[in-house]
Amino acid sequence: MIRTEQQGLHQSLLTALEARMETIISVVKKVEWIDPLFFYAAGKRLGFTERFYWSDTTQRVTIAGVGTAFTIADSSKQRFQNIRAVWDKCLQNMIVHRSSYEFGTGPLLFGGFAFDPLKPRTQLWAEYDDGVMWVPSYMVTLKDGEVWLTTNYVVHTTENAIDLQEKTEEMERKLLQQSKHPLVDAGLSFVWEEEVKPQEWIQSIPIVQEAMNVRDVSKVVLAREMRLRAKNHIDSAAVLQALRIGQPDCYIFALDYKGSCFLGATPERLIRKEADVFTSMCLAGSIGRGKTEQEDYENEEALLHDEKNRTEHAYVVDMIRSVMNALCDEVQIPYEPGLMKTKHLIHLHTPVQGKGDTHLLEMVERLHPTPALGGTPRDEALALIREHEVLDRGFYGAPIGWLDYEGNGEFAVGLRSGLIKGADVSLFAGCGIVSESDPSLEYEETKMKFKPMLTALGGYKL
Template sequence: MVITKDAYCLDGLRFAIKKAKDQQTTVLFSYVQKIDNHDPIAFYHAGRENYKGQCFFWQDPKKEIILAGTGQVTPLSSTGSYDRYIHVEKNWDKLLRQAVSSGESGVIGTGPLLFGGFSFDPEEEKKTLWNDFEDETFAIPCYMLSLIEGQSYLTINRICSPDDNEWHLYKQVENEVEELTDQRKFSVSPSINPLIKQEEIHADAWKTTVASAITNMKHSSLDKVVLARELRLTFENDISPENVLLQLMKEQPDSYIFSLESGDSVFIGATPEKLIKKRKEQVFSDCLAGSIGRGEEEEDRRLGEELLQDRKNLLEHQYVVSMIKDAFDSLCSSVKIPDDGPVLMKNRHIQHLYTPISGVCEEETPVLEFVRRLHPTPAMGGMPKDMAVTKIREWETLERGMYAGPLGWMDAYGNSEFAVGIRSALLKGREASLFAGGGVLEDSTPEKEYKETAIKFNPMLSALGGTMNE
């Protein structure tokens, strides 16, 4: 048991209920307690027993912040035609203004925290693949385990109403926390789940679309468009998100590892790409565009040198650097970019051209204002931005949904981090839809882009595992 008649928790609940009565409204209550080290995957697994479809997981590349959340005290979902970034920001601010917090205070990634993501394109034609997700899918978890630089914290969030009873709420919380933190009951170990079917969705049609896009570029002002495709896997048994996360943590340790559930679907992946990281007034982003495969030592070195000198990939990379710099210039008082050009970022299956960008902004600048200006970068959409997104909407048969959209978290202390939802898959029962995109320029070839997307499927293919039945 983690909490036992904790005075701070009980007094905080009492104060939150009194505030709700006085103002005749609902009030967010948040309590944070430092606890003994706890396995975040076991916590995530335990949460799925009672809150399936309402859980999330996050691990940054340096493992400084690991989050496992379960349950939803209040979801922030679509309400119609509006600016979705403003909608999330306003609702988040409203909740924080009414919030009552107790326990440990000011620790990054603890307390009131909003986790979720945005779809790639809110104007995309909605089909059925992503019907469990809204154009923005965000929520505050009921319970969250945070590992912050190796120290574990438990956050308890509740919406308190005027008629609530603090003892009733406290006992409910105490019982649920005991269940969630019983690591003996919820151990997770890898298991084999045979793959029985693997299907490339409309692969030939995708190549034809790439060829048409190349022709279009020769006669228009479109400089680049990113075209994505789908690989669908069917397994013998339902796919375990916990096992996929374990494999991703093992195989892609230098990436953001994430999982976001909604309904019967799980959006999961290991993305190398930071969109925006904000620590009060300090902001950081990654320019990641241009990629090639990996090889044995000598071949790997040769491939890396080839990437660093490839005109097409360098041009793709420069598009991203220029766009992110412009966004930072519009919101920051100072911006820093290395003078010596891109370097290589090497992941297990892929190596990328990489340039970091940092800046200083007003501490009050909303992180979602950065997200609005950065999404989609030319690495996800193309150039010019609006024209490329329109062409994607027109040409792609794939329903992107959350794929390549911004995904991440915001706490109440001015800290936040969003990554780009690539190297990812949508899990539904026994099926997994994997997504990969290629940047198409005027001098691209359909076959080369096809091979590039095949390489980008590898991280999720490997993590899902299984062996094809004879």
């Protein structure tokens, strides 16, 4: 890989063309402040069908990308390794014009993975591969108040360098100009909604508990779906706006891909890498927020001392600890969980940190799914989910995030999420089932977990 500030872009394009080398040439520059969400919305107006949006829980890094310079899709069992292998090859010839390295800028892959490639895919997720990550054509990164624009050229050997540069720079100008326009009011109203087979879902819990008992499975996460139909097309940018206002403590993400958009506000980090530091978290065990400060406090205390929730949480800690111990040094995990609060829920939370040089995609592969989304033991729990859950999870509950050209990046777990297809949207929510679980309480818990998306879809006017 070449990182350069001396050689001009035009020279890089010519060099690549002369060498008949198909390569990514990336230009990173600081631009005037714009809101990445406005950039995401502008991308659609300018005809880009593929887009993504990402902001982390502290809103330190917000990224939006439009267009696809280069896509890696893989539906094999080795999806993580295969995507990594293609990316590693791309890196060999890549040329990056930049003055300095900034986390979340420059050529990066954004995308996600299906929860379980062994579960047959339905029409709902037909457009999605089991793993898809892409380098956007244009991307803005807002970080600590400063904005960078990354433009990624893919040089095909037949192209003319001057035309390519002119066309691309013209589009950069249009995108930045259009990103000054505020979002349009979503004005969403829904004509129809249904919970998909709620009674069957409740009834499946004792059946799964029985099977867990027979097969020696301690925990299984069962999820379900809700469907809504709006009067008109649902604008994902407006939903993202509502999510980032309504769920400020969460990752806000969207993958707008081949005509459907998977988006959500998840509190759960899978893994983050910056230099040699890995951070992860264990998140499992839930209770609703109280209506008053006193009730909130009582709920916190109840959750912290609830045996069933502590057990559910401990399975996640054990699994993440064993992966981190195998792949990292200096692993730090507190003995006791703390709490994480979002607008609608309180969770048991244990932060995890370690140091090492394992590839980020290897960490993702080893961690996914943790018992917060799968169960314990993993393979047996996944088999039970495949057999009993009436849901095509698709990307729900799976890793969503990005990896940059220096090997840094971050993946969240795609929870509190939905899939928009035109005027239709499917929402997903699940909860951990252990032997003590009460089916009707678990049903109520999933109802709470639909709330972030439901509120964003209906409850907020711009």
